[in-house]
Amino acid sequence: MRDQIVDDLQLRIPTVPLRLISQGAEALIFMTNQHPYLPAGVNPCDVDNPGKYIIKYRPPKPYRHPKLDKRITATRTSSEAKLLHKLYQLGVKAPKLIAIDAPNGLIWMEFLGYQLPDMRYSSLKNWLWLLERESDRDHPVALADNVKDCCNGIGRSIGVLHLHGIVHGDLTTSNIVLTDEATLKPSLIDFGLSSYSGLPEDRAVDLYVLERALKSTHPVYAEKYWEWILDGYHDVHEEDGKRGRKKYSETISRFKEVRMRGRKRTMIG
Amino acid sequence: MVDMDAFAKPGKPYYLALGMEGSANKLGVGVIKHHLGPLDENNRAEILANVRSTYNAPPGQGFLPRDTARHHRNWVVRLVEKALKDSGVKVSDLDCLCFTQGPGMGAPLQSVVVAARTLSQLWELPLVGVNHCIGHIEMGREITGARNPVVLYVSGGNTQVIAYSRQRYRIFGETLDIAIGNCLDRFARTLHIPNDPSPGYNIEQLARKGKHLVELPYTVKGMDLSMSGILEYVDGLAHDLFSGKKSKYLYDEEDGERITVEDLCFSLQENLFSMLVEITERAMAHVDSNQVLIVGGVGCNERLQEMMGIMAGDRNGSIYATDERFCIDNGIMIAHAGLLAYRVGYGNELEDTVCRQKFRTDEVYVKWRDD
Amino acid sequence: MSTVVSTATSSATPTPLTHTLEFKIPFENEKQSIIAKNSLSPDPLLKPDELKVSFSNDGNVLKITFRGTSDRMIRVAANNIMDNLKTVLECFEVFD
């Protein structure tokens, strides 16, 4: 069936070479070297990796009524695209929007990331795993300053999102990528479950989900990583002044509550 | 491997358990038989009796705890008698007596546990308190042969997406407000359609005749969902329809025909079930499973089964569902899950048999599975 | 079955559980009386500060004492026990 979906999409955009890189419940993620509207030789401005683009495709769901299906696909696709643009406006590092075909559930965006020394993709997960393999008691490279800075940066990104009333909805170490080998600047990706929310509960759950993901995916150093992420999260709220400080304390006290409840989504990550 | 026979009676090649269920408006009693050794396709549980009595409130009303408890008290002893007779089992041959400890409505739960306590002392049998949701899940697995499915549990009081991991049935998604069955029941009340055989069944029949899809709110939040806003909205549409309003939204935007009650039932089902299938699929992707098991009263709905089947098919997987004997609350599932627990050493002292209205699925340590 | 209702009137008594009700329920034998006690007694009360119920066996007689802040409190609890008692008796009738 998955092949059928890929074939259908390929038929819709026959001139675009597609490479499937992941499949979730709702969308398929493809990589392509073909920009949707710029001919070869014309590079888009201000993207990290010209010549590499991501296509996110929400295929039709045949189980639901076609009318409902169209409505859901179009609204989800356009709200995700809008969010990507909003993040660009806000200066939050995230994949830049290139194009959208809402009725057909397609978003083109910038590809972020690079290849790690072990040939894997530079998701935070893969990078930390690599460092954790190389760590030993005398040289815990997974706890080096560059990891600390990176975690701070992640915390700051999440903080900026929250300060602007946006929750990511699915924070895991796979949904955070390093965008640059030299600076290790992190970026959040996959905003498919993101939403606007002013509720401390939603922000707290956002944090909680990431903490769980860290603990299950990186059990040895999770505590340190999490401490550094929270530091960055705290700093960016602090810099926002009184409003930020208030928001921070609301979120954190709710976060502690959510942690106590600790009953849900225990397998995330 | 879990030793499923550490507590077997010497020389007896099988187990027998009687189960009693009364957490909502159905009272059920069942008798089940397990043979020694782990259950598998060559060693299936045997259903020896499965009897039920349903309390139906008058049209336009929901069942109240007090009335339901009275119904259960009136019938519980007679139903136990009937189940024993059907099964041909002698009381002295039973190994344990299982009862629903929760979750559910307090008064009905308590009305049944009193009978269970008395009988366990009379017959000198150990009591096993069973989580109602676990009962559904284990019975569903046994009947369908699904090994490790993502479970959608949909009933009058519950809406949960559950998957097994490390000795617990964990809740991945659930309703943030009302349960799906409750939502359908309450809409049936708005429409004043009969509660017999069940409000949900009657909505399903009406929905088959609907042809216009009316736009309703669609409220999925990750793996959770919310239904109270949808109910409020569709209730409002129904009231406007009955009061003869001529507003534009009461006419189909394509053919201009007036919306009917059937259309509302159809639209409500399509909308709610799409949400359920969506969160189930998300959980399946999350735990990397391609089996889905639907349990609970709403699981009988054929449209829901059909939609879930299409989704599972698209994931190269399969759907497992049971018929009304098992998806609607029953005593046999309590007997079955209770017996599994009994076989690995679970049992409740009398003072430990208090019912718990909010007994969560993930509180139970599932000792009888080792995967 | 015999019932004794007494209402304390002394305002000097510090206990707020001013109302009491006592059931004495005779069964066919002591075993039944004990079973009934064990079946009825585990369930906790909604407002333990305002109502206390105690069970005791004396031969084939089960004694249930209610002490509460009002006769209404006692009535609700007593009704509930009576309802459950019917189930217990029916079990004896059919299966003992």
Place this chain on the structure above:
Amino acid sequence: MTYSTLTLPQFPHYRIFASLYKNVKNHRQIRDGIRSGSISADFDFAFLNAANVLSLEQIYSALFRCFVDKANGKMKANTIHTELISDMSTVKNIMEALTKFGIPSKGDTVDLVVLKVLYSGDEDDSGDGNSFSPDALKKISGQLDSAIENDGAGGCCLTDTELESTADLHKIRKNYKLSDLFSEDRDRLNRLLIGTIQLKGL
């Protein structure tokens, strides 16, 4: 060369004639002619006020949007050229889009980007005979050169360098309603415009 042809990888059957006419003097006449319908029917182009155009990428982005909407049956205007002008704009109302992003009414001289959508040979589903061929391009270019008065300079090739000289950042800020988001950084500004164009009406 006085014009270029644009192609979009995903829509290979379209060829777009593109040219930039600077210092146009008779823009009012052309505008009025189109509005009153007194100009011949085959004078069918998308005229854009070059002041609002920052880059080729912006134009490509609007073309993509236009072709996607056409393929989905979601075009709002009657002709593809009007749709294209509307897709360059931020406004819903088509008349308003034409006023702000089409041929301006003010100014002694204006710079105009001229686009015409052609169809490669056998894919011509327009029914209006706008098939692509080298001859057709020459004919179109000649048609424009004779209709547009700019001291005989004619059209020039549409490039980012040329557009840099004709773009008016103040107009862009105003017409794209950027206010606080506005940036002097052309790359950033460009992405803001592209996002706006892609998300218009969603």
